[in-house]
Amino acid sequence: MTQHFLSVEGLKKAYPGTPTPVFENIHFAIEKGEFVCIIGHSGCGKTTILNVLAGLEEASGGVVIMDGREVSGPSLDRGVVFQSHALMPWMSVLANVAFAVKSKWPDMPKAQVEAHCTKYLEMVGLGQAIHKKPAELSGGMKQRVGIARAFAIEPKMLLLDEPFGALDALTRGTIQDELLKIVQATHQTVFMITHDVDEAILLADKVVLMSNGPLAKIAEIVEITMPRERTRADMHHDPQFYRIRNHLVDFLVNRSKGYAGSDAAVLHDAKHPPVVRPGLVEEEAPESATFRQPPQLKQVVNH
Amino acid sequence: MFKTQGFKAGLISLLLFLLFLGAWSLATFPKEQATLSGADAEYAALMGKGAEKSSGFPAPGKVGEAFVTYLSDPFYDNGPNDKGIGIQLAHSLARVALGFLLAVAVALPLGFAIGMSPLLLQAFNPFIQILKPISPLAWMPLALYSLKDSDVSGIFVIFICSLWPMLINTAFGVASVRKDWINVARTLEVSPLRKAFQVILPAAAPTILTGMRISMGIAWLVIVAAEMLVGGTGIGYFVWNEWNNLALPNVIFAVVMIGLVGMILDQIFGVLQKFVTYRE
Ligand SMILES: Nc1ncnc2c1ncn2[C@@H]1O[C@H](COP(=O)(O)OP(=O)(O)O)[C@@H](O)[C@H]1O
Ligand SMILES: [Mg+2]
DSSP states (O other): OOOOSEEEEEEEEOOTTOSSOSEEEEEEEEOTTOEEEEEOOTTSSHHHHHHHHHTSSOOSEEEEEETTEEOOSOOTTEEEEOTTOOOOTTSOHHHHHHHHHHHHOTTSOHHHHHHHHHHHHHHTTOGGGTTSOGGGSOHHHHHHHHHHHHHHTOOSEEEEESTTTTSOHHHHHHHHHHHHHHHHHHTOEEEEEOSOHHHHHHHOSEEEEEOOSSSBOEEEEEEOOSOTTOOTTTGGGSHHHHHHHHHHHHIIIIITTSGGGSHHHHTOOTTSOOEEOGGGOSSOOOHHHHHHSOHHHHTOOOO | OHHHHHHHHHHHHHHHHHHHHHHHHHHHTTHHHHHOOTHHHHHHHHHTTHHHHHSSSOOHHHHHHHHHHHHHSTTOBOSTTOBOHHHHHHHHHHHHHHHHHHHHHHHHHHHHHHHHOHHHHHHHHHHHHHHTTSOGGGGHHHHHHHHOOHHHHHHHHHHHHHHHHHHHHHHHHHHTSOHHHHHHHHHTTOOHHHHIIIIIHHHHHHHHHHHHHHHHHHHHHHHHHHHHHHOSSSHHHHHHHHHHTTOHHHHHHHHHHHHHHHHHHHHHHHHHHHHHOOOO
């Protein structure tokens, strides 16, 4: 087995007092520079997985290994963007980012801290608002500050928990574009939770599909085979887009719920969840065939 | 519109005050001379100047005189029983400040510790619950006996009554700091000291200051009673002393002063509170 940048091995989380674990035997890997999205229904354990990766929560079993070292506790190597932006309201935008930068480089001179923070705030289009308090910003701007703060510490990996979940569609679109640009420029490794299928297709190199909990599983890993240089405006023109989209939506609507009892689950190898490339399949299999023989098995790629 | 409402309210306030003064004058004005006959007159002759003070509730004019006399020379000092109002207030304020600062010194660190640790909170809770409702004056005999000094006892009473609101609010404020902010600090590997001063303290500051404001209010209530008990100096002693002299105008003057100083103290904390309050 090759060495992955990040590998999740046999992860399990059970809360005391609940009989069945939220999930167990979770395996997946992320390569350096890869953008991975995880999709699944609410409550299946996505946030829990992300918090374990961040080191904010302890797993009940299994390990997470990043860059050859086991993750134990939070670290400046992993930047986190929280769903609720989590800005300190008593600090200005600049001070919020500077707080993070000073944590990473305690000896950096003041002027340099400011320049460094300003650079990242300008990157998310907030050059004009650096002296404002978070309360004076819109929801989208606050989330941008959160992203700038996470990028500013130049972490080895970025973890985002539904960062745009609370935003309106228009704002979400612009920030997605910005994030895409930054990630493409910096080759940042990213793990992101989303419930927006289009967002996942736009941003991700691969999408991890999680079945419903309790005892949630990584049902399959969908590779987004469209060219990396896609944009929100033109990705709809790629014929792959609808195949991938249909595949993901089909999973969320039909397959995620009954996954535990399906044929796929019987053949499921937790250590090697099936990797599928729905974008590359020329024609959709007929409905009846999909029912008996789940499509993901036909498209399994060796690894 | 705001301005006009403020103006109207001010006008009404003034009217109410004049109405109050009018009623007061009416209630105290004519009786004095009518009843000052027979035995009363004799008694008055016997007592000389002192009788003037004992004859009924003082009229506004008399109280006004007291205001003028005391405010025109607030800092004179003619021995233990005759000091200017400024000096008396300064004694009270000094006791309150000392007791309050001692309480801050204990309540903030302890409240921080209790707020951070659910274990400590549970361990301290029974003591706090039992000690909190005890009237601070109930401690007075114990304080006088063990501290053997009336001044120090007064400060102790202020300390003990300021402690609880501050302790409880600090613990509560610290315990309810948003988990997100703590998690931000954790993912940034912030040192415990920096976390305490740059995240938890500013986050809990509004709650802590509310506790301080309540404490200060209680301290100012209690100091008057405490000084009446222990005597010597202070505005409470002044009130008691003037009562023993049956100098009611002076008592009324002192009561108004207590109200004014209490209001100023509260306003100061109001300003401080505004200073640390943040909008989310
Ligand atoms: N502190 C907790 N105690 C017990 N159960 C919890 C706790 N936190 C989360 N859970 C449960 O764990 C499951 C996964 O939660 P979460 O990771 O937040 O899901 P998601 O992010 O996918 O919506 C949920 O079913 C939730 O009820
Ligand atoms: Mg979640």
